[in-house]
Amino acid sequence: MMLQRTNRLRAVALGAIAVSGALVLTACGSDDNSGDSGSDSTTKAASKISCDGDGNLLASGSSAQKNAMDVWTQTYQSACSGTQLNYKPTGSGAGITEFLQGKTAFAGSDSALKPDEMEESKKVCTNSQAVDLPMVGGPIAVTYNLKGVDDLVLDAETLAKIFDSKITKWNDPAIKKLNPDAELPSTAIQAFHRSDESGTTDNFTKYLNHAAPDAWKYEPAKKWDGKGGQGADGSSGIATNVKQNDGAIGYAELSYATGNDLNTVKLDTGASEPVEATTDNASKAIADAKVVGTGKDLSLELNYKTKAEGAYPMVLVTYEIVCEKGNKKETLDATKSFLKYTASDAGQKALADKDYAPIPDEIIGKVRSTIDSLS
Structure with a gap:
């Protein structure tokens, strides 16, 4: 059982360090979503x-x-x-x-x-x-690319069914119910998951398994076990494929969503308002963690089941x-x-x-x- 913590994350300073010039890192690939903020x-x-x-x-x-x-x-x-x-x-x-x-x-x-x-x-x-x-x-942001839809709410059960190929169209009744004011097209859903063994996948499936156990029967794991969907290599691969395909949905660490200018899903957690994927909202969930x-x-x-106001439970450490x-x-x-x-x-x-x-x-x-x- 999760233990409540009264401590909260310290305020994050606005000043940040930029990546400028050539990095000493090798094998960086094409993941760079950073911008210069000065040396x-x-x-x-x-x-x-x-x-x-x-x-x-x-x-x-x-x-x-x-x-x-x-x-x-x-x-x-x-x-x-x-x-x-x-x-x-x-x-x-x-x-x-x-x-x-x-x-x-x-x-x-x-x-x-x-x-x-x-x-x-x-x-x-x-x-x-x-x-x-x-x-x-x-x-962990759920990113999507759906023409004409810039605001989307999903819950754990609906996400589980989407990523297990049980919901295959964007105008499915379950999605409509969560988004009554959205004009949802009949576009086919293209769900992208990690093709490599990934801690992000492990945490994403932990969320689905804990928050929607009846819809997501698979044990959490680094290797993808859901049915259907398409594999992509790394967080950058997820972001790239979502950006390039109308009707696509995927999951990645938030910086890959913001760095690629992708829309992100708000989660219906049972709180009074859907919760956006932000660092502040993630902090409210991480601060509720306990050392085991x-x-x-x-x-x-x-605590993947939190219903605390403003707490975004789909997080990774x-x-x-x-x-x-x-x-x-x-x-x-x-x-x-x-x-x-x-x-x-x-x-x-x-x-x-x-x-x-x-x-x-x-x-x-x-x-x-x-x-x-x-x-």
Whole structure:
């Protein structure tokens, strides 16, 4: 049962750090949805970073946090030119696999490690195991492209049926009931899901499974199990396909919706008004999470059924996954240095205009303490 928390996320500063010039990241693909907001803020933030270690720091995983990683990497590299950070947004499943194979210093994942993955981590974390460090949060936006419809409300049950190919036309009675004033066409629905193993998929299906259990019978997973639909690679692939196809619908981290100028669905959660996918509304849901990890593991449990006013429950929290002990000596210092920055006030506030929500104070304080103790 979820425990109510009285703490709320701290106000997010309006100033944000831009990605300008050439990023040191390789394999960035075509996901860049960022805009320039000036290099002065980057310089100021970089001046506060304590640089430790040097050489190449490899990491991979969540594409939902790719835009956050772009900002963090640009700023960190401005301060710590001796470290070459390469984050590949290959998807949470691929990132965890590479980490468990000992190929990367840390992994990014939109879902905490499962018990079998945590057990497997003991093979790469000498005399220890991995820990999940919640680093950034935000809403999973349901994006759509439907000519003539700029305002759309859906609930969990209707979404489940759409993504399981049980509702196939936009003028279906269930959609009409939720949108009585909209002129819904008979256009066929093209539902796009992730073709790669994805923490975003895991969290999206957790929402469907918890909020509409009678309509979504599948167990939440990184791999898509719903019937029908079309697969797309990465969050950028979802956004691109939705943008290019009238009648399309998909799910992705919010920055991919705003960065591609896509409409987003408002959720009917049972509250008095439908809830929009915004960082503030996601914050109200994330602040209701509780830590369920043991020891220094900080995996969270989210409340997908909340009916609190203004709370957007379709959220994800991205974790950085790293060994608690037994990290490789050649990358330990740089890993700690970089993660200290991402968990710092400056690192959290840097994402204000990228549609991410910072982790609540009580939790991010524990993250910082765990990073300090990594060995």
